[in-house]
Amino acid sequence: MGQSLRGSTLASGLVLLSLALAPPARASLLRPLLMLMRPQLEQRLNQLCLRSLAGGVASLETSLQRPCQQLAGPASTCLINETDASGRSLGVISELIAGRIGDDSEVVIKRCVAKLLNLPPETLQELPLKDLQRRFGLPAPSS
Template sequence: MPRWSQQNLRWITTLLISPLLLELSSAHQTAKAGLFQPLIQLLQPQIERQLVNECRQLAEQALGGVAAEIAPTGRLSSAVEEPCRKLARPVSECLIRETSRSGRELGVLTELLRGRVGDDASVVIQRCLASLTGLPPSRLNQIPVQELIERLRR
């Protein structure tokens, strides 16, 4: 499978989504939940790769200066890889499922194309966190997702 650049993925996604957007706007219909799910599912491998990368970076940051003492960089990275992959699959499935259930597919797709986490993606992430952790969604509404992402990256 060829390695796609983010620009290529954006172009292809835009190409795929344009006829759907034209159809929706010309018919004056509102997008029903689940309409864009097949398109979002095409992005699942990319979402999983991004989740694995983020997980790996978070693990390396968490270990900080002791990482070199524990194991050489290559061994540590490979030791973290498998748990990150196992975590990425259910998280990506949850993100896709909650995107569809929330009816925010178009907004999330737009935000993905822009490469940012906006209001629609924040709602989906909060719903997914609630689903995966068993916490009530109302508890997560108090935490701004963008702030949480920035804290995890530090």
């Protein structure tokens, strides 16, 4: 728990520092911070994959361990790239620190899902995130 608190404090401090030093509209400025958060994001995506697909069945969870890890890597990379490309880095980082999915995160998630489905990035923007979750059988995020 101490490491988690230190990580949150460090992330919060870096966000505040970047706010103080950087012009708000510059893309790629927060990419290094996003890259620092990638391992935690990848782990959360892996856990979500296992929980969603295995449904609590231990033997199924064991067999899905590797496929979920293989999916989590590209998915986390996509989320970071789309966060950076959309110019919503600061908003997404703020939402991650707050532990919620807000407007900025929702835009990025939809862009990434579209990209992974080989659709134009803006294709899913009008679709509510809840509909996407239901379509893919995913649990609602804890917010």
